[in-house]
Amino acid sequence: MRYYLIAQVKVNDPETFQEYVRGFSDSFREYKGEIILVDNKPKVIEGSCENPHTVVFRFPDEEEFLRWYNSPKYKKIIDLRWQSADTNMILVREGINT
Secondary structure (H helix, E strand, C coil), X not given: CCXXXXXXXXXXXXXXXXXXXXXXXXXXXXXXXXXXXXXXXXXXXXCCCCCCEEEEEEECCHHHHHHHHCCHHHHHHHHHHHHHEEEEEEEEECCCCC
16 A cells, blocks of 8 residues: 655755755655646645745555655754744555545
């Protein structure tokens, strides 16, 4: 069953965040994830969106997501994101899950 990672990001330090983005590409390449969409100006229908930069990733399963997220390459750059941006990330499973 496929899993989707939804990330909403507010960049506070663009220079450091670009370092993260460069390292992200290297960390992500070897895993089976796909970038489904990137939207810097999503239309808010209800509520609010404090972190407007939205990215949706797709992984074939939760295990592959965890392999990437816990990988040494990603752990090496995650501090750059934490230092440069406010981020909300959720992992959801495809289908109707109650």
